[in-house]
Amino acid sequence: MKRNDPRITAPLLLLSVYALLLLTQLVPTAGIDSLPKLFFSLMILELLVFAFPAFFFCKFKGRDFATSLPLSRPSGKQAWFYISLTLFLLFGGLFLNGLLFTVGIKDSAYAAGGSFILSDISLKPNVLYVILAYAALPAACEEFVFRGILPAVYKPYGVAPAILVPALASAFCFFDLPGFFSYFLTGLVLAFAVHVTGSVFAAMLMRFAVNLASVYLLPPLWNLMIQPLGNRFALLISLFLAILFLIFALKSAESALSRLARDPARADDCLGFQEKKGAVRVFFSPSFLACALLFLTVSILRLVL
Secondary structure: OOOHHHHHHHHHHHHHHHHHHHHHOOOOOOOOHHHOOOOHHHHHHHHHHHHHHHHHHEEEEEOOHHHOEEEEOOOHHHHHHHHHHHHHHHHHHHHHHHHHOOOOOOOOOOOOOOOOOOOOOOOOHHHHHHHHHHHHHHHHHHHHHHHHHHHHHHHHHHHHHHHHHHHHHHHHOOOOOOOHHHHHHHHHHHHHHHHHOHHHHHHHHHHHHHHHHHHOHHHHHHHHHHOOOOOHHHHHHHHHHHHHHHHHHHHHHHHHHHHHOOOOOHHHHHOOOOOOOOOOHHOOHHHHHHHHHHHHHHHHHHOOO
């Protein structure tokens, strides 16, 4: 591999994000005496951890890379695709978390989207603070890194790396082994949305909706899920709704991809999951393996300590 090989440089971006993210855990918040100050501090940290590294990475890659970013405008014709995939994400995540709780793998804390920095969804101050610090800014900054930059980097290696690497990378950010599959599902769905639409803004909108739902909609549903009497019934209902909305989403995706196949500019996006040269080595580059090792080390230490 060359030193400027994207299979090396992109995971180095991730390692810098992970390191900054872990450093934010050392920032004292006990001395902040008001919610506006707290949320303002969290928004500053969000920019420092995600936006600034992303900016410098794009500057390093140059103008040619900027033109490869999935920055097309979301189409109103795909609105039902966004809605059905978001609803699948919500109910699918609810089912997966409930299943893991039922078998004793995870505790009663719900694992959804949210912000990597602000993880306490029980905190419900002024709605404006929640929208800005917990929903909008994380959706914009974090999705630009994971569903904007990473798909552009790995797209030349095939559809599978362009979807799987961003999903793994965003799941690593939580450093949470019990909740890994839930976070991975979220990343997988959002990366698939970008693949179908060619727009990172679609993932941002979906993430924004999921973040808000994780504060105002999902907690009462989750409380029902973890009750002994309502557990199995809630599991079945959430599974049924997840499958239903997944069918709707895949049907919409099929129509969207068939239209893309007629577009010469994006015809390569519809080639499926065939392997391209270097696709497998993407997952075994030293820097990507370092990301996985960091995730496992920190996650295990959190479980032990």
